[in-house]
Amino acid sequence: MSAESPHDPQPIAPVTPLRHSAAAEGPDRLLGAALRQLRQERGMTLEEVADAQEISASVAKLSRLERGQSPVKERDLRDLLRHYRASTEQQEHVAGLFRGIREARGQAAISDLTPKWLERLILVEENARSITTFERNVVPGLLQTPAYARVLVRSELRAEKAAHDEVIVNWHVRQRLWRWEAFEQRTEGDLEVIIGETALCQVVGDRAVMHEQMKRLREVAGGPRVILRVHPFVGGSLLAPRQPVTHLVYDDGGPRELVYFETIDKAVYLTSQAHVEGTRERLLHARDGALTRRQSQKMLDDYVAKYAEGRDGSGEAEA
Numbered sequence: 537m538s539a540e541s542p543h544d545p546q547p548i549a550p551v552t553p554l555r556h557s558a559a560a561e562g563p564d565r566l567l568g569a570a571l572r573q574l575r576q577e578r579g580m581t582l583e584e585v586a587d588a589q590e591i592s593a594s595v596a597k598l599s600r601l602e603r604g605q606s607p608v609k610e611r612d613l614r615d616l617l618r619h620y621r622a623s624t625e626q627q628e629h630v631a632g633l634f635r636g637i638r639e640a641r642g643q644a645a646i647s648d649l650t651p652k653w654l655e656r657l658i659l660v661e662e663n664a665r666s667i668t669t670f671e672r673n674v675v676p677g678l679l680q681t682p683a684y685a686r687v688l689v690r691s692e693l694r695a696e697k698a699a700h701d702e703v704i705v706n707w708h709v710r711q712r713l714w715r716w717e718a719f720e721q722r723t724e725g726d727l728e729v730i731i732g733e734t735a736l737c738q739v740v741g742d743r744a745v746m747h748e749q750m751k752r753l754r755e756v757a758g759g760p761r762v763i764l765r766v767h768p769f770v771g772g773s774l775l776a777p778r779q780p781v782t783h784l785v786y787d788d789g790g791p792r793e794l795v796y797f798e799t800i801d802k803a804v805y806l807t808s809q810a811h812v813e814g815t816r817e818r819l820l821h822a823r824d825g826a827l828t829r830r831q832s833q834k835m836l837d838d839y840v841a842k843y844a845e846g847r848d849g850s851g852e853a854e855a
Contacts, residue, residue: 563637563805565604569659570630572587574620576805603727625647648803659716664784669781670822672732677712684749685712687741692800728763736839747843748832765826773825
């Protein structure tokens with residue numbers, strides 16, 4: 537394990553005691569984000585919605601619903617969908633989300649498979665005080681270059697036989713780029729990214745793709761917006777998460793935290809308190825085993841030089 541220097545930040549999201557139902561309430565933010573999405577698409581303010589005759593809710597209540605601070609009641613949901621003039625398809629998707637969250641109270645997780653799931657995920661991230669993400673094997677989507685993302689998207693779509701459909705591939709690549717643009721527009725909130733060294737040495741595409749991607753990571757690592765640290769082969773923690781995971785912490789009055797896993801076509805939100813606490817602990821182990829920011833920047837410099845000189849020795853096979 538590596539000791540932090542005085543110049544390195546303290547952990548962004550320390551373990552804090554939470555009431556037993558906190559994890560189960562976390563996905564309420566998901567439904568709140570869906571309602572906020574519909575309202576914003578109609579160009580309405582909270583005040584305008586609260587003033588509507590058919591809506592029996594104050595601005596404060598609507599704000600709580602959109603933050604996930606108050607559970608959405610079926611009648612409120614029905615009235616809001618009607619007021620937002622939601623299409624039949626939109627009503628079915630939001631109603632399905634409502635049922636899924638309600639039924640997931642006693643389960644370990646809930647999956648958001650509905651259209652615009654990524655837009656909703658970005659809305660959920662928007663109000664987070666801190667975001668911590670861990671990825672062991674590849675560069676997280678938020679930090680991928682277009683060329684790197686394109687190779688991964690094609691690989692992920694092979695199972696669906698859509699790897700050669702340029703429309704689908706381009707859509708997924710644009711979504712990843714759009715996500716970074718959305719992050720850059722944030723004025724508050726911290727982002728900490730912990731990347732396994734495997735993601736640096738595993739060739740995705742070819743050396744040119746990797747060289748560009750390493751330069752991108754080095755640029756981000758040296759900037760003020762992102763705390764980027766590498767979890768190394770030597771000295772890393774064996775107790776770090778086994779799969780990619782993101783942990784969100786809030787201080788806006790809604791549910792305190794939210795944990796999710798992400799695939800190419802959905803997000804899976806944990807609703808089990810034990811699973812959330814276990815994931816949080818594993819992220820702390822990943823932090824403890826990661827290099828300092830300066831050490832991580834030095835390692836990225838080495839990989840930038842390595843790919844520039846073609847000395848990775850891994851060949852040019854596509855991932």
